[in-house]
Amino acid sequence: MSEQSIGVFDSGLGGLTAVKELIKVLPHENIIYFGDTARVPYGNRSQKTIRRYAKQDADFLLSKGVKLIIAACGTVSSVATELYTELPVPFTGVVVPTATAAVNATRNGKIGIIGTSATINSGSYKKEILRQNNGITVFQQDCPLFVSLVETGFISPDDDIVRLVVERYLCEMKKDGIDTLILGCTHFPIIAKAISDYLGSNVCLIDSGRETALYAANILKTNGLLNKESTAGSCSYYVTDTVESFRHTAEIFLGKSVEDEVRHINIEQVALQ
Numbered sequence: 179m180s181e182q183s184i185g186v187f188d189s190g191l192g193g194l195t196a197v198k199e200l201i202k203v204l205p206h207e208n209i210i211y212f213g214d215t216a217r218v219p220y221g222n223r224s225q226k227t228i229r230r231y232a233k234q235d236a237d238f239l240l241s242k243g244v245k246l247i248i249a250a251c252g253t254v255s256s257v258a259t260e261l262y263t264e265l266p267v268p269f270t271g272v273v274v275p276t277a278t279a280a281v282n283a284t285r286n287g288k289i290g291i292i293g294t295s296a297t298i299n300s301g302s303y304k305k306e307i308l309r310q311n312n313g314i315t316v317f318q319q320d321c322p323l324f325v326s327l328v329e330t331g332f333i334s335p336d337d338d339i340v341r342l343v344v345e346r347y348l349c350e351m352k353k354d355g356i357d358t359l360i361l362g363c364t365h366f367p368i369i370a371k372a373i374s375d376y377l378g379s380n381v382c383l384i385d386s387g388r389e390t391a392l393y394a395a396n397i398l399k400t401n402g403l404l405n406k407e408s409t410a411g412s413c414s415y416y417v418t419d420t421v422e423s424f425r426h427t428a429e430i431f432l433g434k435s436v437e438d439e440v441r442h443i444n445i446e447q448v449a450l451q
C-alpha cells in the first residue's frame with residue numbers, strides 16, 4: 179500500500195499549491211493530480227453540482243489505486259463533506275488543517291476568511307474556527323474574481339487589475355483590523371504577494387494548500403503509509419481541458435515545467451465506466 183500514489187484533486191490549477199508543498203515535504207512519494215480544468219470554477223455552482231463533480235473526481239483517483247485522497251479545493255472541502263466518511267481510503271480536505279493553523283497564528287483574535295462563494299456560504303472555516311476557539315471574531319468575504327484572475331494568469335502584484343480587485347474585496351477586513359487571513363481557496367496563494375502588499379506585513383496569511391500538504395504528510399506517517407526513502411517521487415497530472423493551457427499555467431504554480439507528465443481525460447466518460 180505504501181508504494182501507491184497520493185491522489186490530489188481540485189477544480190483546476192489551485193490544488194497545485196498543495197502539490198508544490200507535498201513535493202517539498204514528501205520527496206519520495208508519487209503524486210497523481212487531477213485538475214477539472216474544463217469545469218472550473220466550481221465555486222459559483224450549486225451544492226448538488228459540486229457534490230456530483232467531487233464524487234467523479236474522487237472516483238477517478240480511486241481508479242488509479244491511490245492510498246490517500248486530498249481535496250485540495252476549499253469549495254469541495256466545504257460542500258462535499260460526505261467524502262470524509264464515504265471513501266475507502268484516508269481523505270482530507272483543506273478546512274481543518276487551515277483553520278487550525280489560523281487559530282494558532284492569531285494574536286488579536288480577529289481572523290479573516292476569503293474563499294469562493296460556495297465556501298463562504300457554507301460557513302465551513304468559520305464553524306471549524308469557532309469549534310476550536312469560540313472567543314475568536316471571524317470576518318468573511320467571498321472573492322470569486324480571484325479564481326478567474328489566477329486561472330487566466332493575472333497574478334502580478336504590480337498589475338493594476340489585480341491591485342484593484344484585491345482592494346475591492348479586502349478593504350472592509352483591513353478596517354476591521356484582522357491580524358490573520360485564511361486564503362481559503364487554493365488558487366489564492368498565487369496572488370498572496372498582492373494581498374500582503376495591500377494588507378501589510380503584520381497580517382499573517384494562511385495558505386490552505388501548504389497547511390493541507392503538511393497535514394496529509396502527518397496522516398501518511400501515523401498510518402504507516404509513507405513510501406520507501408529509496409524511491410524518487412514522481413508526479414503525473416490529468417486534466418479535463420487542454421494539456422497545453424494546463425502546462426503553461428502549471429509552470430507558474432509549481433515553479434517548474436511539466437511536459438510529458440500531463441494527460442487529458444474525459445471525466446464524464448470515466449464516471450460512466
Ligand code: DGL
Nearest residue numbers: 192219220221252253364
Ligand atoms: N481552488 C478552488 C477552491 O479552493 C476552486 C476555485 C473554484 O473552482 O471556484 O475553492
